[in-house]
Amino acid sequence: DSIKIFAPGTIANVSCGFDILGLCLDSVGDEMIIRKTAKKGVTISKIVGQILPLETKKNVAGVAALALLEKVDSDCGFDIEIYKNIKPGSGIGSSAASSAGAVFGINKLLGEPFSLAELVPFAMEGEKLASGSAHADNVAPAILGGFTLVRSYTPLDVIKINSPKELFATVIHPQIEIKTADSRSVLKQQVTLKLAVKQMGNLGGLISGLYTENYDLISNSLHDEIVEPNRSILIPGFDDVKKSCLKAGALGSGISGSGPSIFALSKGEETAKEVAKSMGEIYKNIGIDFDIHVSKIN
């Protein structure tokens, strides 16, 4: 009556898809062990790797789990252990991994009363606790895998998008912390029609490129004209990293989540590894420690 799961890291936003387009990493993630308990409710008995609250209502996994249990009759409770490999504030979906992992694991132990898509709103409650906004662009790919698009928030409609076979993600995490709530507060609440048109063109192009596995189209579409210009000023070395990725052969790059991580997409694992090297050089020169991951999108 227990389950051990891999709770994957995610990149969201993917450039022009602010708050709607995310992808799932297969080489970065946390581990969670969830056990049924005789006593009803949710406890978090152990968190290894990060200092985070154990109190259920203050922990994103706890809050997501409680949201699920409110909607189902369960004669038992659940205890959660979390082994964190993803640092909070890294931009690789740390809170999403815990929230998504909790509801995924509990759903399995309950005999899957909910479909994967139905788990997304529960996991969003964890995101709300973490950042003040119940966005789904990290939790949806963490639960459904691959690329996902939040077509609508009200009502929630999440669509799984094709992941091109040769597409790899490189993510560099400079060791500085940027809180999602802070990097959301620098965003402008209004955009001009001209910018909206540009962004919509790129988003349409990107979705089309992902389905048709057209890497040139993906490359031409990987731009964010709305959020990145405001947020990138919080990330040291951002412009240099972007330039170096393209030089190393990446299709394009952008801010991972709300930063400070930066991601690049590449065709082929070899190119993605070259991109990793070139990103690393920039932070070595600046003198900021970093970790870096190359991952297939699964």
Ligand code: HSE
């Ligand atoms: N879509 C969110 C943002 C992801 O960019 O603020 C961060 O968790």
